[in-house]
Amino acid sequence: MNDQHNFGLRVQSAIEQRGRLCVGVDPHASLLAAWGLNDDLASATRFSYRLVDAVAQHVGFIKPQSAFFERFGWRGLALLEKVVERSRSAGALVILDVKRGDIGSTMRAYAEAYLPKGAPCEVDAITVSPFLGVGSLQPAVDIATEHGKGLFTLALTSNPEGRSVQSAVGADGRTVSQSVIDAAGLINAAYDPIGPLGVVVGATVGAEKSEVAAKERESKDEIAHTQQQTSESGHDLSKLRGPVLVPGMGAQGGQPEDLKRVLGPALKWSIPTYSRQIAQAGPSLAGIQSAVKDLQAAYRVTTRL
Numbered sequence: 001m002n003d004q005h006n007f008g009l010r011v012q013s014a015i016e017q018r019g020r021l022c023v024g025v026d027p028h029a030s031l032l033a034a035w036g037l038n039d040d041l042a043s044a045t046r047f048s049y050r051l052v053d054a055v056a057q058h059v060g061f062i063k064p065q066s067a068f069f070e071r072f073g074w075r076g077l078a079l080l081e082k083v084v085e086r087s088r089s090a091g092a093l094v095i096l097d098v099k100r101g102d103i104g105s106t107m108r109a110y111a112e113a114y115l116p117k118g119a120p121c122e123v124d125a126i127t128v129s130p131f132l133g134v135g136s137l138q139p140a141v142d143i144a145t146e147h148g149k150g151l152f153t154l155a156l157t158s159n160p161e162g163r164s165v166q167s168a169v170g171a172d173g174r175t176v177s178q179s180v181i182d183a184a185g186l187i188n189a190a191y192d193p194i195g196p197l198g199v200v201v202g203a204t205v206g207a208e209k210s211e212v213a214a215k216e217r218e219s220k221d222e223i224a225h226t227q228q229q230t231s232e233s234g235h236d237l238s239k240l241r242g243p244v245l246v247p248g249m250g251a252q253g254g255q256p257e258d259l260k261r262v263l264g265p266a267l268k269w270s271i272p273t274y275s276r277q278i279a280q281a282g283p284s285l286a287g288i289q290s291a292v293k294d295l296q297a298a299y300r301v302t303t304r305l
């Protein structure tokens with residue numbers, strides 16, 4: 001399999017060549033206001049182009065959040081397509097944050113919108129939600145792997161409300177989030193050394209080790225295993241063999257030093273993503289670029305393996 005056909009290998013080489021930082025493009029009303037702009041399509045266009053032009057040649061990953069474009073209707077979607085195209089042609093991998101999840105037949109249509117070569121809004125990967133059942137994502141897995149694209153499945157989200165669902169324990173004794181991580185690991189096992197199925201783990205999860213995770217580690221054997229394999233999130237990411245998108249950084253409180261603690265062995269292919277913190281350094285190109293440089297330098301130190 002050549003590098004271009006395995007999204008995992010493209011992630012690996014982007015990290016090696018450009019670093020692991022991901023810049024979020026979220027034309028949020030409050031950020032537009034902070035830049036002295038109105039909350040309208042013309043302003044969202046200026047904001048997004050400025051951000052992309054400042055960073056796309058320097059970072060490995062760009063993550064536009066679809067909702068901030070969808071709110072402007074079809075014109076917003078046309079802008080999103082241009083933002084994606086501008087980012088990809090500067091060499092960044094685009095992870096479109098759309099958090100799609102539905103019954104299999106509908107899931108196929110969502111995947112077709114973004115993943116095949118020549119799709120209307122072709123990106124390198126999308127975020128997907130597994131809460132209709134991990135198996136419902138299969139059509140998206142098929143389309144992603146067929147076209148050399150990736151998926152990032154929500155496992156442990158950065159918002160505190162996610163915990164009650166994601167830490168629930170299934171009949172097999174695993175948490176919902178661990179089952180999501182394991183399902184991605186099973187697909188990635190066919191790839192060496194890294195596969196195309198990523199997960200989302202928020203940087204904010206480490207501080208709150210859940211009671212469930214503690215119960216899972218009750219037996220002595222498990223304690224020994226856990227000390228070797230798990231992160232402070234209490235989840236075992238050691239068999240994932242895939243990329244981990246890490247939101248919750250900056251504006252939500254996560255710091256570069258947290259990554260190692262939260263991810264354990266999955267640090268190697270982690271992609272910390274920042275939206276507000278980087279945009280807030282704008283609107284000047286120099287301000288945005290210096291925020292990016294500082295974070296890239298911090299990650300070179302804190303993620304040394």
Ligand SMILES: O=C(O)c1cc(=O)[nH]c(=O)n1[C@@H]1O[C@H](COP(=O)(O)O)[C@@H](O)[C@H]1O
Binds near residue numbers: 097156247
């Ligand atoms: O999938 C995501 O990107 C995501 C997952 C998650 O658990 N938490 C989370 O904040 N996000 C997204 O990551 C971005 C975080 O933005 P900032 O907090 O401004 O850096 C937003 O676009 C969120 O929609």
